[in-house]
Amino acid sequence: MLTLRHVSTGYGGLDVVKDISLHVENNENLMIIGPNASGKTTLLKAVAGLLPFKGEIEIDGAAIRGMKRRDIARKIAMLGQISGMYFSYSVHDTVMMGRYLHINDRLLGLPSEADRAFVEKCLEAVDILDVRDREITKLSGGQLQRVFLARTLAQDPEIILLDEPTNHLDIKYQFELAEYLKEWSKQGSRAVVGVLHDINLAARLGDRFMIMKEGEALAIGKTEEVLTDALLEQAYDMDIAGYMRSTLGMWEKR
Amino acid sequence: MKIKVILAAAAAFLVIIIGVGWGSVYIPPADIFSVIGNKLFGTALPEHIKSSTAAILWSSRLCRVLLAFAAGAALSASGTVMQSVMRNPLASSFTLGVSSGSSLGASIVIFYGASLPVASGASLPVMGFVFGLGSIFLALAVAGSLDGQISNNTVILVGMVLSLFINAVTTLMSAISRENTQELLYWQLGSFQSRGWTPVYILVPVAVIGVLFITHYNRELDIMTFGENQAMSMGVNLKVIKRVLLVAAAALTGASISFCGIVGFVDLVAPHIVRKIFGASHRYVVPMSAIFGGAFMVICDLAARTLPPVGELPVGAVTAIIGAPFFAFIYFGGKKKHADA
Numbered sequence: 312m313l314t315l316r317h318v319s320t321g322y323g324g325l326d327v328v329k330d331i332s333l334h335v336e337n338n339e340n341l342m343i344i345g346p347n348a349s350g351k352t353t354l355l356k357a358v359a360g361l362l363p364f365k366g367e368i369e370i371d372g373a374a375i376r377g378m379k380r381r382d383i384a385r386k387i388a389m390l391g392q393i394s395g396m397y398f399s400y401s402v403h404d405t406v407m408m409g410r411y412l413h414i415n416d417r418l419l420g421l422p423s424e425a426d427r428a429f430v431e432k433c434l435e436a437v438d439i440l441d442v443r444d445r446e447i448t449k450l451s452g453g454q455l456q457r458v459f460l461a462r463t464l465a466q467d468p469e470i471i472l473l474d475e476p477t478n479h480l481d482i483k484y485q486f487e488l489a490e491y492l493k494e495w496s497k498q499g500s501r502a503v504v505g506v507l508h509d510i511n512l513a514a515r516l517g518d519r520f521m522i523m524k525e526g527e528a529l530a531i532g533k534t535e536e537v538l539t540d541a542l543l544e545q546a547y548d549m550d551i552a553g554y555m556r557s558t559l560g561m562w563e564k565r
Numbered sequence: 566m567k568i569k570v571i572l573a574a575a576a577a578f579l580v581i582i583i584g585v586g587w588g589s590v591y592i593p594p595a596d597i598f599s600v601i602g603n604k605l606f607g608t609a610l611p612e613h614i615k616s617s618t619a620a621i622l623w624s625s626r627l628c629r630v631l632l633a634f635a636a637g638a639a640l641s642a643s644g645t646v647m648q649s650v651m652r653n654p655l656a657s658s659f660t661l662g663v664s665s666g667s668s669l670g671a672s673i674v675i676f677y678g679a680s681l682p683v684a685s686g687a688s689l690p691v692m693g694f695v696f697g698l699g700s701i702f703l704a705l706a707v708a709g710s711l712d713g714q715i716s717n718n719t720v721i722l723v724g725m726v727l728s729l730f731i732n733a734v735t736t737l738m739s740a741i742s743r744e745n746t747q748e749l750l751y752w753q754l755g756s757f758q759s760r761g762w763t764p765v766y767i768l769v770p771v772a773v774i775g776v777l778f779i780t781h782y783n784r785e786l787d788i789m790t791f792g793e794n795q796a797m798s799m800g801v802n803l804k805v806i807k808r809v810l811l812v813a814a815a816a817l818t819g820a821s822i823s824f825c826g827i828v829g830f831v832d833l834v835a836p837h838i839v840r841k842i843f844g845a846s847h848r849y850v851v852p853m854s855a856i857f858g859g860a861f862m863v864i865c866d867l868a869a870r871t872l873p874p875v876g877e878l879p880v881g882a883v884t885a886i887i888g889a890p891f892f893a894f895i896y897f898g899g900k901k902k903h904a905d906a
Contacts, residue, residue: 359797400844404846
């Protein structure tokens with residue numbers, strides 16, 4: 312479904328990501344972990360067509376280089392961290408923005424009945440129908456991220472790229488988001504590629520993992536092959552597994 | 566929402582009627598319609614209306630009010646675009662150097678008597694418009710060469726630097742010339758006085774077409790307020806649409822400045838008030854900002870010509886006197902709210 316061959320990318324001529332090759336199958340969730348500044352988000356931006364890159368990136372066999380922005384956005388959507396908002400759109404209007412590529416009324420951009428029905432389905436799917444008319448600036452962080460997830464779903468993509476979308480969210484919302492996306496990706500022609508700092512959350516959502524360090528792929532493979540004590544320590548320069556075991560020990564003593 | 570739109574349109578119409586009727590000679594609304602009917606459709610003029618009253622209304626007041634409305638509408642629609650595209654509630658065409666460019670164009674005409682080979686009487690507005698628009702093209706070209714994505718920060722920084730540079734050139738020209746500096750100052754302060762109908766015939770269609778054109782991009786404007794990466798990942802062709810919208814906004818500002826001088830604050834004030842009343846969706850914000858801005862400008866011009874016992878105040882000063890406290894309220898009020906939270 313998604314193939315990267317020898318992809319390098321960065322900013323101002325400097326490669327932050329170096330020679331990454333990977334393949335994501337249909338209905339598969341690939342999680343990318345690694346320390347700060349390892350190039351995870353930069354790689355996602357290249358996959359979304361937001362950054363120029365060297366190498367090849369293909370979606371369903373078609374190279375995204377030279378593809379129109381609209382065509383990329385029909386295949387790939389991005390869900391990032393909650394960023395600053397300047398204006399108070401309603402929840403419904405915000406989610407409707409996800410239908411940008413699908414609305415055919417080119418003069419005023421008025422949505423069709425089908426678009427409205429699709430948005431209702433997305434609002435319902437993430438359980439925010441009850442706040443559909445509320446201003447997004449008056450929502451909690453958890454509700455807001457659900458709105459952005461609904462907008463991402465309204466885009467009706469095949470691949471969702473997650474760029475640390477659970478930052479600032481409490482554990483319950485993090486868990487619910489991961490569970491929802493896990494279910495979403497297993498239907499039809501879909502996949503999730505996610506950058507998450509929380510390894511536990513990533514393990515719940517991911518089928519496969521890639522560990523990045525200093526712009527390179529340290530390891531890529533099935534969860535049990537990649538989330539090993541040695542590889543995690545090599546990536547983070549810290550005994551991650553020992554840290555997790557000690558935390559688990561605290562819980563088990565109770 | 567429909568009721569709000571109808572009420573706003575009715576209020577704007579009322580403001581226009583008040584603007585036309587109020588002044589040294591009061592003209593009742595019924596007489597206003599009679600004179601307009603007489604001029605446009607040749608209907609009979611009631612006997613009680615003096616020919617001097619009809620002349621004041623037609624040759625002085627009506628064209629002045631329509632020009633003020635069109636200028637306010639153009640500036641406000643332009644301000645809406647700048648704030649949304651730049652994701653900066655304080656951004657305007659003035660930030661990007663349009664007014665500086667227009668001032669430079671006007672200075673060349675005023676100080677050096679530069680004139681067009683044809684229609685030399687239109688030299689000042691044409692040069693003001695061309696230089697105003699030229700400054701935004703230059704800002705975008707420089708920003709594009711520094712940063713292929715023409716990110717907002719780059720555009721704003723380049724615009725401000727360019728604006729300061731052009732202002733310095735204008736100041737230098739003013740210092741060297743010394744003569745006619747009063748004329749430049751008067752032009753810069755803005756006025757709708759004694760402009761006649763010709764600017765109305767140009768600015769009204771420009772404002773209407775510009776507002777409709779920008780409204781056509783209402784969905785892109787909505788999406789762009791969430792950030793550049795987000796907009797691109799949702800399918801917005803940011804590089805093209807950002808340039809198109811910035812140039813359209815600069816053209817509206819440039820057209821307004823070229824006929825009326827530099828009138829600030831309305832482009833900052835109108836979109837903020839409209840968002841509070843009509844919500845954030847640009848389908849409403851763009852046209853309603855134009856209507857609100859037009860009405861606001863008519864009120865400011867009315868104050869400019871009726872408040873002083875003799876002569877007129879520069880309308881640019883009136884909009885600033887009303888706009889500056891509002892600017893402070895929005896900017897510092899918002900900061901205080903965050904600090905208290």
